[in-house]
């Protein structure tokens with residue numbers, strides 16, 4: 001097969017039989033892995049690569065023939081009656097859901113060496129992203145089952161890892177007893193890398209350090225579809241009555257604020273595909289959801305990556321390109337890569353495609369003749385491109401929510417974050433943590449509590465609002481209705497306060513907090529940390545501050561019942 005596909009160069013340097021036989025066997029083992037992990041096998045990979053490389057050389061734009069226009073979708077307003085009823089509908093449906101976390105990326109942009117799901121979501125409690133995600137799924141499971149009067153459902157949770165993240169993800173789960181989830185609920189799917197391409201003829205590149213090894217690189221988060229299909233998980237989920245598959249990314253600490261209502265939208269609108277989106281600042285480094293109309297009449301509502309949206313707009317009669325409109329935002333909502341797919345139609349589609357996703361290639365050429373590459377390249381794919389192969393009858397929608405409520409990813413290192421244009425979000429560890437406190441403070445405010453205004457502070461060159469450090473466990477505040485029922489209007493929290501709420505039945509009544517409840521009460525809560533200070537832990541350096549734990553009041557109730565906490 002390799003010879004048929006023009007890969008004879010891979011064997012040119014091979015010595016006669018009997019020499020290096022073990023290494024040759026390892027070579028074919030790798031070829032087998034590369035062959036079985038790609039829909040259609042390695043031959044299909046090489047053929048797809050030849051076509052995409054030829055298109056790239058010819059300067060063909062994948063959006064040729066398409067005109068972009070502003071799409072229309074569901075726009076939700078946090079806390080209004082519609083939002084509250086959608087949240088209730090979503091919680092009800094949650095017992096029919098399965099969750100999929102794509103966590104194969106290493107976070108090179110963040111400049112953090114560990115796995116991103118092990119990073120603290122916020123440093124008041126120090127709980128990591130993975131713990132928060134699992135606790136959120138368990139809280140949904142508990143609430144959903146309670147609503148339906150049953151208690152058997154276990155919501156499945158799949159995690160896509162890669163060679164870069166697999167061992168550390170498993171270790172994190174095992175050393176923390178799966179954060180309370182039953183181990184059988186969790187399925188790990190490891191994505192394989194794909195072969196690198198050395199030239200325009202799609203000749204596979206050999207590893208510079210090992211002539212019996214094909215060089216490989218990540219294929220992208222789009223692999224999740226073929227892995228779910230080939231693992232048989234989707235059929236298994238269908239057979240146990242699942243109806244929805246919810247995909248999400250590794251470091252968005254606000255995401256679960258949006259899940260109940262977005263799932264409610266999917267269920268009430270009957271969407272086969274529902275993408276979550278937030279208002280997006282022009283040129284912000286997240287994809288824009290766009291309606292594309294082809295000259296042949298086809299239309300689709302799809303994510304257009306940030307680096308392609310601006311040129312596409314300029315080429316189709318919008319001389320300002322990707323620009324903010326009168327609202328101060330781009331008219332193209334920002335894709336936050338949280339997809340809700342209806343399982344039945346999803347399986348039917350994957351039976352046809354086996355999970356293959358539309359791919360792209362991004363070679364860096366040595367010069368304008370485009371004949372040679374600076375370094376090897378590979379095909380890539382993105383999970384949000386799934387709708388590209390769907391028939392026009394598919395119900396594809398999207399749901400827009402406020403960014404303060406739903407989106408605060410941790411992607412950028414301090415230096416890059418500090419260079420983000422003023423007014424655009426930093427998407428750093430610093431802003432990701434501050435966004436949690438801001439969202440929780442705003443939710444408490446909306447529930448009627450008096451929450452002081454934030455102060456503005458600069459950490460690692462990023463000016464952020466510092467709200468009271470309010471954080472709670474998902475079981476306490478899963479939906480706005482839950483929070484509203486548990487917070488009475490006669491409560492207040494000052495800016496310098498820390499409030500950690502754990503436990504489902506805590507009611508906040510008559511609280512006047514100017515200090516720390518459960519965790520730390522400090523004047524200078526955050527100590528500045530320079531990201532170049534190597535004496536600090538890496539996870540602290542990338543956020544630019546740490547808590548000085550001076551004094552704390554922690555109350556543990558071992559018996560249920562009414563307890564009164566006196567000043």
Ligand code: UGB
Pocket residue numbers: 102103104105106160162218219220221248249250251285286287288303305335336337382409411
């Ligand atoms: N990931 C994998 O699991 N495997 C891989 O091979 C690669 C990544 P990035 P990206 O929400 O801000 C996406 O690198 O791809 C996981 C959208 O394309 O953080 O640059 C990885 O672990 C973009 O439209 O993001 O941009 C992580 O969980 C916009 O929505 C996830 O995939 C943007 O995210 C995303 O990987 C955003």
